[in-house]
Amino acid sequence: MPVIRRMTLLALLAAISMLLCLPVPRSLAVDDDIEAILAGMSLEQKVGQMFMAHLYGPVLTDVGRDLLTTWQPGAVALFNSNIQTPAQVTRLTNTYQQTIIAAGGVPLLIATDQEGGVIQRLRDGFTT
Secondary structure, eight states: OOHHHHHHHHHHHHHHHHHHHSOOOOOHHHHHHHHHHHHTSOHHHHHHTTOEEOOOSSSOOHHHHHHHHHHOOSEEEEOGGGOSOHHHHHHHHHHHHHHHHHTTOOOOEEEEOBOSSSOBSOOTTOOO
């Protein structure tokens, strides 16, 4: 490779590297929204955001509803007891979200243990 091409390539790589190191501008509106949500949360709600709960069953029970409205966890994990069909899981997770939002909480992160081998919660009718 000629010296001039090599120097041009190195200069181009250096310029790209410097551009990648620049901070990415964040939307001030998003930051303001996050700050407003946090400012409106009680200490209990902020602590609840650090927990992931499991609510037993294919439908939201009264006990599960009480847990969501009282403690407002940040996430819910789905296991075998929660999962039947894609339509049922959709109804269940929508109910979880509606319940926590109606209680003044923020939307949940909903997760499942889905390793794809022996551990596979989402089976028939689900795409993984």
